[in-house]
Amino acid sequence: MKHLVIVICLTLSIAACQTPAQTPAADLIVTNARIYTMAEPAWAEAAVIRGKRFVFVGSADAAKAYAGADTRLVDLDGHMVLPGLIDAHLHPVDGAMKSLFQCNFPFSATPQEVQASVEKCAAGSSDSDWIIGGQWDSDFFVNHDVPSPRKLLDAVSGDKAVFLIADSGHDAWLNSMALALSGIDENSVDPPGGTIVRGDDGLPNGILLEKANYAARAVLPTWTEAQYLQGAAELMRIANGFGVTAMKDASAEESDLRGLVQLQTRGELTAHMAGALKSDKQDWGEDGQYSTERFVALREQYHGGLVDASHVKIFLDGVPTSSRTAAMLKKYLPTGDGAEAHDGGPMHYKVAQLTQMLKKLDAAGFTVKIHTAGDRSVQATLDAIEATRKSNGNSGLRFELAHAGFIAPEDIPRFKELNAVADLSPYLWHPSPIIDSVVNAVGPRGREYWPNRDLLDQGAPMLIGSDWPAAVESMNPWLGLEALVTRADPLDKTEGHFWPEQAITLHEALHLFTRDGARAMLMEQDIGAIQPGMLADFIVINHNLFDIAHEQISETNVLATYFAGKLVHQQAGVTLDLR
Numbered sequence: 226m227k228h229l230v231i232v233i234c235l236t237l238s239i240a241a242c243q244t245p246a247q248t249p250a251a252d253l254i255v256t257n258a259r260i261y262t263m264a265e266p267a268w269a270e271a272a273v274i275r276g277k278r279f280v281f282v283g284s285a286d287a288a289k290a291y292a293g294a295d296t297r298l299v300d301l302d303g304h305m306v307l308p309g310l311i312d313a314h315l316h317p318v319d320g321a322m323k324s325l326f327q328c329n330f331p332f333s334a335t336p337q338e339v340q341a342s343v344e345k346c347a348a349g350s351s352d353s354d355w356i357i358g359g360q361w362d363s364d365f366f367v368n369h370d371v372p373s374p375r376k377l378l379d380a381v382s383g384d385k386a387v388f389l390i391a392d393s394g395h396d397a398w399l400n401s402m403a404l405a406l407s408g409i410d411e412n413s414v415d416p417p418g419g420t421i422v423r424g425d426d427g428l429p430n431g432i433l434l435e436k437a438n439y440a441a442r443a444v445l446p447t448w449t450e451a452q453y454l455q456g457a458a459e460l461m462r463i464a465n466g467f468g469v470t471a472m473k474d475a476s477a478e479e480s481d482l483r484g485l486v487q488l489q490t491r492g493e494l495t496a497h498m499a500g501a502l503k504s505d506k507q508d509w510g511e512d513g514q515y516s517t518e519r520f521v522a523l524r525e526q527y528h529g530g531l532v533d534a535s536h537v538k539i540f541l542d543g544v545p546t547s548s549r550t551a552a553m554l555k556k557y558l559p560t561g562d563g564a565e566a567h568d569g570g571p572m573h574y575k576v577a578q579l580t581q582m583l584k585k586l587d588a589a590g591f592t593v594k595i596h597t598a599g600d601r602s603v604q605a606t607l608d609a610i611e612a613t614r615k616s617n618g619n620s621g622l623r624f625e626l627a628h629a630g631f632i633a634p635e636d637i638p639r640f641k642e643l644n645a646v647a648d649l650s651p652y653l654w655h656p657s658p659i660i661d662s663v664v665n666a667v668g669p670r671g672r673e674y675w676p677n678r679d680l681l682d683q684g685a686p687m688l689i690g691s692d693w694p695a696a697v698e699s700m701n702p703w704l705g706l707e708a709l710v711t712r713a714d715p716l717d718k719t720e721g722h723f724w725p726e727q728a729i730t731l732h733e734a735l736h737l738f739t740r741d742g743a744r745a746m747l748m749e750q751d752i753g754a755i756q757p758g759m760l761a762d763f764i765v766i767n768h769n770l771f772d773i774a775h776e777q778i779s780e781t782n783v784l785a786t787y788f789a790g791k792l793v794h795q796q797a798g799v800t801l802d803l804r
Contacts, residue, residue: 250293309470309762311742314650314690321460328358344381359390363546375431394695397438453484465794551599640685651692652705707778715779
């Protein structure tokens with residue numbers, strides 16, 4: 226049905242509206258539904274909400290007893306209901322700000338299309354000296370002959386400085402003006418953990434790998450408080466429209482948190498938000514001088530309500546694409562004919578340094594997310610976690626290994642042993658251009674990427690995240706969910722399957738998006754399932770996922786999203802609630 230009908234309990238008989246003895250009437254009853262509870266029993270017909278929480282989940286007949294004169298009764302005509310989905314690794318405010326204010330083009334853009342986009346943005350940005358945007362494909366300069374990336378932008382940017390990010394979110398492409406404003410010239414040296422790519426003339430060619438682009442980021446114009454508030458509101462619209470009601474910012478800046486808190490103060494924050502506070506070397510100082518003081522202060526400032534800053538992010542390596550900056554156990558393939566094999570990529574910290582950081586943060590009560598895109602960085606992090614457990618004991622807090630797609634087989638059992646979480650992010654478990662870039666850099670080992678089935682079979686704790694706006698063009702969870710169970714491109718842009726033996730079941734995929742995500746948010750007692758006592762975060766979708774082909778999961782439409790019992794998204798043409 227295109228239109229769902231509300232039945233309000235105003236004309237029911239007194240007997241029908243009577244609630245269980247001495248129990249206040251419900252605010253909302255959702256009935257005639259196919260509710261997949263992610264709990265036991267797995268299916269229910271009705272759910273009863275009082276205030277912000279479920280008070281009953283079960284049969285439609287039993288739910289009637291909770292109806293009162295003012296109870297809203299929503300008949301879903303057999304539609305499927307799920308707990309609100311959870312994206313436990315993304316850059317949410319960045320994604321919203323990019324959507325609203327940046328110069329964007331698709332990952333597939335050619336040099337000519339990039340130039341056209343930049344030229345158009347330059348002409349329409351009289352109020353700014355900068356053009357900020359992206360994203361260019363990781364293999365952009367492998368697939369296209371661009372003698373000077375810097376000059377390609379100079380030709381169309383006029384008097385504007387240009388900063389374009391790669392699809393991985395780790396590398397940047399600048400024009401001459403942006404390089405000059407960043408203080409990067411022929412005399413600049415590569416910073417630790419970064420590379421200033423140079424042309425045949427020895428001059429910077431505009432490409433800055435990893436931490437080499439931090440100098441440019443430092444001089445980018447900052448958004449206003451009003452823009453951050455606008456971005457936070459846009460984020461809620463996008464997330465709720467996809468059925469997402471909880472998110473963890475994987476590299477949170479204080480400005481991001483301020484915008485979210487401002488939206489919360491206005492009563493317009495419609496998702497639970499966790500922030501993994503971004504850290505860098507200046508937070509840690511020299512060996513033996515590690516301090517958690519800044520993080521503790523931010524946690525105290527941004528704690529309570531819907532925003533939680535009790536997490537920290539550490540970057541240990543880069544990405545295993547053509548930039549070859551993820552720390553791998555074996556060497557990358559040569560970058561071209563006749564070139565020598567590339568080394569395995571750098572780690573930003575030694576194991577001893579990482580261990581000291583983890584010990585300090587664990588003792589201070591933080592959950593830590595560590596960027597580990599290569600199997601060597603995964604192994605080093607597991608070693609550091611093991612040392613931390615021996616030193617601190619089991620704090621009950623978990624460590625999350627972000628982007629842990631490459632894992633040495635002998636290290637897979639260690640995730641369960643150490644209660645370390647495999648962070649499956651981004652949604653790249655299928656053939657795609659960025660996967661091609663990985664395989665072309667890593668070699669045959671690159672085809673053994675994301676051992677999701679093996680991790681589950683070994684009992685590894687796991688979480689799921691889009692990493693949006695890095696690596697994927699949308700935070701759409703239904704694309705990721707389909708790819709988990711098919712290992713094929715849900716948009717059919719790239720043929721074939723990617724390591725199909727590592728596909729998981731639909732129930733397992735839903736568990737990752739709900740119950741496992743709730744643990745990553747430190748909210749497993751409140752969200753991730755539809756059962757009495759839980760917050761009433763739930764979604765209504767257009768079809769039963771168990772009745773359709775897996776290849777149709779990406780076609781899922783969210784008809785309605787409820788957050789804490791309140792309707793926060795409703796698809797056009799669908800009537801579910803009156804307010």
